[in-house]
Amino acid sequence: MVKAKGILEGIRVIELGPYVALPLTGRILAAMGAEVIKIETMMRPEPMNFLPPWAPGSGRAEYDASKRRITLDVANPEAQATTFKLLSKADVFATNFRRDVLKKWGMDFPDIRKVNPQIIILWQTGTGSQGPYGNYKFFGYPSQYATGVALMTGLPQDALSATSTSYSDYHCGVFNPLMIISALLKRKRTGKPSTIECSIWKSGIVTVGPALLDFQANRRLPARLGNGDPYACPHGAYPCKGTDRWCVISVFNEKEWQALCGVLGNQSLAKNPKFATLVSRMGNADELDELIGKWTVNYDATEVMDRMQQAGVPAGVVAKGQDLYESPQLKARNFYHESPYYITNPTKPGIQWEQGPRPAIAGSVPIGFSEIPCQFSENKRIGEDNEYVFKEVMGLSDVEFQNLIKSGVIR
Amino acid sequence: MTDGIGSGLLEGYRVLDLTDERGIYCTKLLADLGADVILVEQPSGHKGRHRGPYFHDEVHPEKSLYFLYFNTDKRSITLNLEHPDGRDLFKKLVNKADVVVESFQPGYLKKLGLDYKALSKINPRLIMASVTLFGQTGPYKNYKGSDLVAMAMGGYMQITGSPDDPPLRLGNEHAHYPGSQYLAVGITGALYYRDFVSGKGQHIDVSQVEATIPYHIEQHQAMMWRFMGQNPARQGLNSQVGVPLGAFPAKDGWIGVLTVAAQEWDNLAQWVFEVTGEKAILDESLKGVFGLGRRQRYEEVNGYITAFTTQVNRNDLFHDGQQKRGVPLHPVNTVEDLLNDPHLKASDFWMELDHPVVGKLKYPKRGPFDGEDVPALRKAAPLLGEHNEEIYCGELGLTKKDLALLRSAGII
Numbered sequence: 001m002v003k004a005k006g007i008l009e010g011i012r013v014i015e016l017g018p019y020v021a022l023p024l025t026g027r028i029l030a031a032m033g034a035e036v037i038k039i040e041t042m043m044r045p046e047p048m049n050f051l052p053p054w055a056p057g058s059g060r061a062e063y064d065a066s067k068r069r070i071t072l073d074v075a076n077p078e079a080q081a082t083t084f085k086l087l088s089k090a091d092v093f094a095t096n097f098r099r100d101v102l103k104k105w106g107m108d109f110p111d112i113r114k115v116n117p118q119i120i121i122l123w124q125t126g127t128g129s130q131g132p133y134g135n136y137k138f139f140g141y142p143s144q145y146a147t148g149v150a151l152m153t154g155l156p157q158d159a160l161s162a163t164s165t166s167y168s169d170y171h172c173g174v175f176n177p178l179m180i181i182s183a184l185l186k187r188k189r190t191g192k193p194s195t196i197e198c199s200i201w202k203s204g205i206v207t208v209g210p211a212l213l214d215f216q217a218n219r220r221l222p223a224r225l226g227n228g229d230p231y232a233c234p235h236g237a238y239p240c241k242g243t244d245r246w247c248v249i250s251v252f253n254e255k256e257w258q259a260l261c262g263v264l265g266n267q268s269l270a271k272n273p274k275f276a277t278l279v280s281r282m283g284n285a286d287e288l289d290e291l292i293g294k295w296t297v298n299y300d301a302t303e304v305m306d307r308m309q310q311a312g313v314p315a316g317v318v319a320k321g322q323d324l325y326e327s328p329q330l331k332a333r334n335f336y337h338e339s340p341y342y343i344t345n346p347t348k349p350g351i352q353w354e355q356g357p358r359p360a361i362a363g364s365v366p367i368g369f370s371e372i373p374c375q376f377s378e379n380k381r382i383g384e385d386n387e388y389v390f391k392e393v394m395g396l397s398d399v400e401f402q403n404l405i406k407s408g409v410i411r
Numbered sequence: 412m413t414d415g416i417g418s419g420l421l422e423g424y425r426v427l428d429l430t431d432e433r434g435i436y437c438t439k440l441l442a443d444l445g446a447d448v449i450l451v452e453q454p455s456g457h458k459g460r461h462r463g464p465y466f467h468d469e470v471h472p473e474k475s476l477y478f479l480y481f482n483t484d485k486r487s488i489t490l491n492l493e494h495p496d497g498r499d500l501f502k503k504l505v506n507k508a509d510v511v512v513e514s515f516q517p518g519y520l521k522k523l524g525l526d527y528k529a530l531s532k533i534n535p536r537l538i539m540a541s542v543t544l545f546g547q548t549g550p551y552k553n554y555k556g557s558d559l560v561a562m563a564m565g566g567y568m569q570i571t572g573s574p575d576d577p578p579l580r581l582g583n584e585h586a587h588y589p590g591s592q593y594l595a596v597g598i599t600g601a602l603y604y605r606d607f608v609s610g611k612g613q614h615i616d617v618s619q620v621e622a623t624i625p626y627h628i629e630q631h632q633a634m635m636w637r638f639m640g641q642n643p644a645r646q647g648l649n650s651q652v653g654v655p656l657g658a659f660p661a662k663d664g665w666i667g668v669l670t671v672a673a674q675e676w677d678n679l680a681q682w683v684f685e686v687t688g689e690k691a692i693l694d695e696s697l698k699g700v701f702g703l704g705r706r707q708r709y710e711e712v713n714g715y716i717t718a719f720t721t722q723v724n725r726n727d728l729f730h731d732g733q734q735k736r737g738v739p740l741h742p743v744n745t746v747e748d749l750l751n752d753p754h755l756k757a758s759d760f761w762m763e764l765d766h767p768v769v770g771k772l773k774y775p776k777r778g779p780f781d782g783e784d785v786p787a788l789r790k791a792a793p794l795l796g797e798h799n800e801e802i803y804c805g806e807l808g809l810t811k812k813d814l815a816l817l818r819s820a821g822i823i
Contacts, residue, residue, distance in 0.1 A: 004604070004608045004609055007600045007601065007603065007604045007608070008600060008603060008604070008608075009604075009608045010608070020629065024625070024628075028596060032600050047671060047700055048629075050700065050703065051629065051652060051653075058631075058634070059628075059629070059631055059634075062625075062628045062631070063628075125781075127754060127758075128754075128758045128760070128781045129781065130757070130758040130759070130781065131753075131754040131755070131756075131757040131758030132753055132754050132757055133733070133754040134754075134758075135733075136733040136734075136739070137733065137739035138739070138741060139669060139671065139739060139741070141650070141652075141653075141656060141669060142656075142658075142667030142668070142669055142739075142741035143741065145658055145665065145667035145741055145742070145743040145744065146667060146741045146742055146743070146744050147744065147749070148744050148745055148746045148748070148749055149581055149582065149583055149585075150658060150743060151743065151744070151745050152581075152582030152583060152746075153571070153572075153579060153580075153581045153582040153583075154572070154579065154582075155572075155576060155579070158573075159665070160648070160658060160665060160743065161571070161572055161573065161579055161647075161648070162571070162572075162646075162647065162648050162650075162657065162658060163567070163570060163571040163572075163581060163627075164570040164571070164627070164630060164643070164645065164646045164650050164652065165567075165570060165626065165627035165629060165630060166629055170589075170625065170626040170627075170628075171588065171592065171626075171779070172779065174589075174592040174593060174596060175592065175778075175779050175780070177596050178440065178444075178592070178595050178596045178599060179420075179780060179785075181596065181599035181600055181603055182420035182421055182444050182599050183420060183784070184603060185420065185421065185599060185602060185603060185606070186420045186421075186422075188603075188606070188607055189422070189423065194420070194782070194784035194785075195782055195784055196780055196781075196782050196784055196785055197780060197781035197782050198779055198780050198781075199779060199781065202760065202775070202778070202779040202780075202781075203779040205749060205755075205760075205775065205779070206775050206778050206779050207583055207585065207588050208583050208746055208749075209480035209481070209774075209775070210464060210476050210477045210480045210481075211583065211746045212480075212746050212749065212750065212773075212774075212775075213464070213476035213479060213480055213772055213774075214464040214476050214746075215746045215747055215750060216750065216772050216773060217464070217466045217467060217476055217769070217772065218464065218466075218467065218468060220464070221745050221746065221747060222582055222583075222746070224582060225582065226577075226579065227559060227577065227579060227580050229558075229559070230463065231462055231463075232557070235557075235559060236559075236577075237559075237563070237568065237577045237578055237579075239577075244644065246563075246568075246577060246578055247563075248559045248560055248562075248563040248568070250557040250558075250559045250560060252557065256555075309551075309554045309555065312555065313555070314554075314555040314556055314557045314559075314560050315560065316554070316556070316559075316560035316561075316563040316564040317563065317564060318563045318568045318569050318578045319563065319564050319565065319566045319569060319632075320566070320569050320632065320636070320642035320643075320644075321566075321631075321632035321633050321634075321635045321636030321637075321641070321642045321643060322636040322642055323566075324566050324624065324632050324633045324636075325632075325633040325636050325637055328549075328550050328551070329545055329549045329550055329551040329552075329620075330621070332548065332549035332550060333546060333548060333549050333618070333621070335621055335624075336633055358638065360634060361631070361633050361634040361637055361638075362628075363621075363624050363625055363628065363633070364621065365593075365625075366589075366593050366617060366618060366621035366622045366624070366625065367593050367594070367596060367597035367600070367615060367617060368546060368547075368597075368615060368616030368617060368618075369597065369600070369601065369604075369613060369615055370527075370613045370614040370615070370616070371601075371604065371609065371611060371613040372604075
């Protein structure tokens, strides 16, 4: 028996679509050993290529590591037979294109099912296709507003606050593989393939669940508590030595409170009637935060964290890029990887893209399997796997392959 | 069909749930997808029963709305794992289980003789899944955490809030979601690997901090530091990753604004011009995908847009933008807005579940998913120890007399 190389050994996924959540879906499945074939085209390069940080294409390893990358212009009217041939060899088709666009390309789901009756279809949508917003475009970043998250985040005096990340995209990007693997399990058990929609918007709504019930039961909207917590005190981010350096501390019980006072070298704090009990601490939280801040500001954030943790107080540095990159914990667990990247140039075919001057950095898919760890193989050039996929997977001859290039199907 | 064992994508798999808030969403996902999840509660009740918000603000272990949300479709038994008889019963349950999910500090279960090594001897096909702050290995593995600590150390707080204010946590205890979600993916993967690739069980180790980092990868924080010596920081309500990208004040609330395709910017610029008469917004140099040309002038551009949004009602901006203008505007919603939203109602998003103590409340029926192949919720969260008799007597063969004895000894 050949030793398996991946958790999802033998599964082939076809991924079609841009941005964050869908590429992340394929990244996770590829790390788990599925063969993920990402369909792209030079005619419409992935818009995320052009986002910062520092060079077009440098961010792609985070999304596309370990995938097979091919160029196939599904919008080309002559592409349909080739696309279907590829889909007929797959277990899963995952896309985030809208239904009208897929129909225009001759790739509506019933048509795909005719070609491959067993294929699992994961359709990522903005809002869910049924209902009055079925054709609306919803994106991950502003979903923090549309899901209620922004209005429950912020300092008490803020109307709302925001995080600089495409909030729901990351939830959706993890829900997608959950559903794909669950559907694979069901198909093995029942023989039936599933068609599943996962929407960006709803992926964020499910993360405010208790607040949804609170409003129904108590007609209450969540309060903006800054870094405060209704069940812990002290609980906040405290300034440390340096510019914009912070350490969070969260104290949930008496033992942690006593330990905190010990670290502060201030046992009189524990005896002060203003702070002696949980209820009194809650009532004087602002004053207590100020006292703690006057101590923390004398030390490096890492020192505050280490001293607190050694005493048994939950605490952590507000990590910046440097802290993440240099973290002894993340290093010990080999969290970050290096990968070449290719400078995206929309005027040139992808396989000619120039390699960036130094490797890009990408994190791990954070699932620690004891049997076969998640894999990381380098991000490839767009179209780099054309020969493998079109010839070996699909069985095309070299003449057929060259003809597809000439006709602009492969481009 | 036994109460609690429904149909679904994960039908037939049994999960023993030992988690606290760090893993409780993982097991909800598995339960809602059809797995038979047995929540193993300490006799005084799961930690989540003892925190709010509470139904009608009545502090009661069956009225925690936090608990109710995260435990749909699960069954509940009580069991004291610190008592040797409790551990013995747990091992019997492990014999019939596919998965154990836990979130204790590393080493705790080993002390009890219930770590993966010990349990896999009882059931070699067992999948044990752990989610902790930093994972099972490494110099920080024993560090103590909370939502706040995981958000901070996972790099999320650094980019949340305003540049002039302290870094912020999100108001929904966000750090408990990433670890749970990745762990659920890992568990389904491990089931696939066991049943269709290798026949082997295994241990899965997820760190909340590591799981939080990929929830903001577009900021590429480590790469920004390594190659530019920069640390991405908080940007407040208006991001400069794209311009415009953020929340803008509407006449009667707030509206989320972004443009992705070049055409969407053109459409927005035209609309701004029509309402405000500001010609500068039509400038050629401002055009293009994602606003590369607009980044240099983001304050100016955001000023034009604010002058426009403040003149129009939120819902008109949202619907006219999406339906007529080709601009993907997003509403800034409260949870009340969500509960009343016409799209969510029409698309069958909600489902009323009846709970014997708190009565009927609406929950997301199929979570974030849609489609007939996705199972709907089956039942509200269980009462404390609701399924003790069903499981201990019905499955493990204990008598009611045994149950009474175990209860008096504080074991169940």
